[in-house]
Amino acid sequence: MGVNYFTYWILAAVLIAVGSNDILGSIEGIFWALIFSFVLIFGSKNSERFTLVAPYLLFFTISFTSLIGLTETLTGSHATSSTPMLYGLSFYTASIAYLHKKKLLMLVDVWKVSNPIMLFTGPMTLFIKDIRHRGIRHRINFYLPFFIIGLFYFKIIGGPLISFMFLINETDIVSSIVFAIIFEIFVYANFCGLSLMIYGISGIVGYQIPLNFKQPFSASNIIDFWRGWHTSLSAVLKELFYNPLRKKIGILGTLIVVYLASAMWHGIAFNFFLWGVFHALLFYITILINQYQVIWKNFFSVSIMFLAIIFGRFLFADSNVNRLIEKLHFKFIDFSVFEIFFSVPKISLIALSIGIFLIGIEFLFRKNHYVNKRTYKHLRLPISQFIIMLLFLLLAMSFGGEYAIYGQR
Amino acid sequence: MLYTVNVKSSIIFYMFLFFLLMYSSYLIYDHNHQNMEHIKDFGLAKRTLSEEVSFDSVLLGGSNVAYSLSAEQLTLESNNFWFNFGLSSEGFKDENYWSYIEETIDKDKRSKIKFAVYSSISPFKSGHILYRKSSIQNIWGEIPLSFFPSLSLAHRLKSFFDNKKTLIYPMPLLRGDFNFKNKECNQNYIVRFEREMKEIVLQEWVESQSKDISRIFPNAKIIFVMPSEFYGSKYDRELADSMSNVLKNIVLSNPRLEIIYFSQNPFPSQKITCDSMLHGNSEGRQWRTKELSQFLSTIPK
Structure with missing residues (x-):
């Protein structure tokens, strides 16, 4: 059916x-x-x-x-x-x-x-x-949890984080990093949430589409991270740039081309150029670390991954060149940015806490058998689904910020 | 394998149906209990008052106008008769507000308005202009029955157990001014400085607002006012000036926009504010109105 x-x-x-x-x-x-x-x-x-x-x-x-x-x-x-x-x-x-x-x-x-x-x-x-040949009950049982997780990510975590978006105007280092972290969670909750919703709806209707996010934060290094983030774009980049170039111009050159192509796909802007080069370099360093059995390999790989994610978002988020250059002066003023946590609506703080908690689970329990398949299985368990639905019932409200940040363009 | 599934997990489907039922029931409850009556009463009272007093100049905008500008004082300090049409959250959406003004003041009276002062906080909050554009709230802040409630269930439960009273707007005075008589002003709010810095957004906003105002008040001198605010040490003059200059340039570079631009100074002290950095108390209102009045006196008749 x-x-x-x-x-x-x-x-x-x-x-x-x-x-x-x-x-x-x-x-x-x-x-x-x-x-x-x-x-x-x-x-x-x-x-x-x-x-x-x-x-x-x-x-x-x-x-x-x-x-x-x-x-x-x-x-x-x-x-x-x-x-x-x-x-x-x-x-x-x-x-x-x-x-x-x-x-x-x-x-x-x-x-x-x-x-x-x-x-x-x-x-x-x-x-x-x-996949229409599979029974409707079978499809609902499998795909409905994806839809529920997606709706929760998009609406309960992503939506309320819009209250922090004014931080983009702050140019001191502490504020910029706080903004980059929150913005990363916002982008993940919004884009991954919508992707999971669409994955769930399509599956229930009878069509399997690419799973666009595969628990990216369950990665141990930046290479692995990209295997779980916007996978459909990664597949395009791999097919168009990585595969044809790798043997011709070497790995570093290929990575730079791949990331610059990705940057240009997002738009022609100075910040995307910086982001592309930065990510390509960190990707390459991670390859070297894996090749040359560096001591504390895991520690370096994970540190580089978080540096790439947070500082990458720092660069990616701001296409205002003057403001970005000012941010890149890494000016330290004070820690007063944390006072904003008292000024935003409580629902935004709850959203941020849940976002950090879920990303924490993705990362810290990445070797657990419910998490290591990277298909959100830990959130598809009946008990997790019950908690998610209960939290949705308690926290859902009309807030704004319900737009698809990666769509339409 | 991704496509392996425990068919016993039908329990999730039944759980989903149960929560869907609970959620739908709450949506209906929420829709019928939005608690916006005080805002509605405040707006309707202004409508009634405006029919009872004569005026030839209007103060337009949101709560910054309602709290911190006085039509009474302007009437005393000028040769014009003013009325304060400041509404909570400026009607939650621009279309709502301008419809309210059109419905409240008849066409004949509108054509005789000499000064229309419009003071909005929209450029003071990053993303606020776009947020208002997409708002589904009506003039009193009520939302239609939709997929999401106006208030979360958690919020309602907390308010119920805290026995917390919501902010109530007292009935306005004769010329629509805020009645501070029984109002206890809180100055213990958190200050946050922000500005809308997207020039295209600001430009569209200025053009659209000035078009609406000149359509509604065809013979009035339109004054765009940037309200007073209090940020203490958080005040970023550079950013404030930068946005102010952008707005000023938009106004000056477009001869079709027949508007006058005036940016008010920040409140000198937190003690003269009320509940928010953008609201004056009775003293703050007097201070801000005085400054506006002095500016208005410089405008050639």
Whole structure:
């Protein structure tokens, strides 16, 4: 039992349009996404002369629109697409590029890559597996917990953290780091939450999509971290850049290209460039640590991972060049930033505490058999689900901050 | 394997149905108990009062206007008759507020308004302008029945056990001014300095607000006022000036915007504030109104 994919697509479009603040804008966006996806797939399949460069042209389309100011940078601070015509552009172009490179692209994929629910929330549609042959009860039992976890992450943890966003204006080192940590939790809760929700909904309807997050904080090093964070983008980057370049230009050069490509996909901005180079270097250092049996290997790997995550977010979050440069002076003033914890709503503090607690569990218990599969199994247990639902009942409220930070663009 | 599942876990589905039922019941309860009556009464009282007194100039904005500007004092200090239309949270959404003003003052009366002072805290909070844009609250802060309640169940339970009273707006005075008579002002609030620094957001906001004000009050001189506030040592003059300059430039560089810009000085002391860094108490109101009054006197008639 299940609906056919076209019906699912239509249902997704209705859900996104009704759920957004701007119904007409959303419908317009979905319409253009469908049209452009069709044109791009049709064009890619019928221009053999450009077969080699087509995936790259497609992938960097969003960089070009960012450069000329048609789309905004994707820092996570804002989301609404200022040009409805380019709604979801970064996602369907990357998906088409991936499928093209893998020589899997078919005209019918237009429905796959332009699925509105995916364009709105972020996971790229690299594959959609029809699982309707599995019984509805079976699908609900398996996928419903993902939806519940996702809703909890998105609404109870992510939403209230919006109260801390004003900290982006603070330029002293303590405030900047506090902001980077909170913003990392916010991005994770929001993006992972939505990805899990979509994963759950799609599965219940009868279609398995990529699991976009796989407990990234259960990693022991930065390489492992990226195996769990925005996995659909990682797969595209690997296919387009890592695999073709690794043997040609060596590992460090490849990593720099991969991270700069990732940076450019998020937008053309100074901070993304710094972020790309920084991550590539730390990734490379981690490889060296693993290769050369360094003493205290685990300690260094974990330290580098947290440095990459926190300082990486520090760089990534702020595309205001002047402010970022000021932050990079690492000016110490005092610890008064912690006073903000008394000024934000209590619900935001609770959200932050739960976020830190859950990330703590992901990391500290990463070897536990409920955690080490990296499929949120510890949160899918009946007792965890009971606690999650109870907390949702107690804490859910209309707060704002319920936007998809990685979608739409 | 990812796709391995314990079919016995149907218990989660039944648990989900149970919580869904509980949650839906709470949503309905919450929708019927939003406790915004005091805000509604305050706004409706202003509406009634405005029909009873004559005025040719208006004070517009949110609680910063309600608390810390006095129409009574401005009437005494100028040759105009003022009315204070400051509402809690400025009607929670710009559209709500301008609809309220249009419905409250009839077209004929609006066309005779000489001065429209608009004082908003929207640029003072990062993200606040966009937040208001997407707000689903009505003019009194009530939200329609939706997927999420206006107050969390935990909050209601805590308030119930604490027997905590919510902030109540007393009924306004004759010209819509705040009645401080039985009001106990709290100055023990946490100060937090922030500003909206996205120029595009500020520009759209200024243009949209000035368009609405000039449409509603076609013959009025429009004055955009940045309210007084108190931040003590947290006051970041550089950031404040930077945003103020951005706003000023937006106003000056766009000749279509026929508005006058005025940024009020910060409150000199926390002692003259009330409940928030953006609200004056009766003394603070007098101080801020005086400064505004002096500025207004410099505007050519």
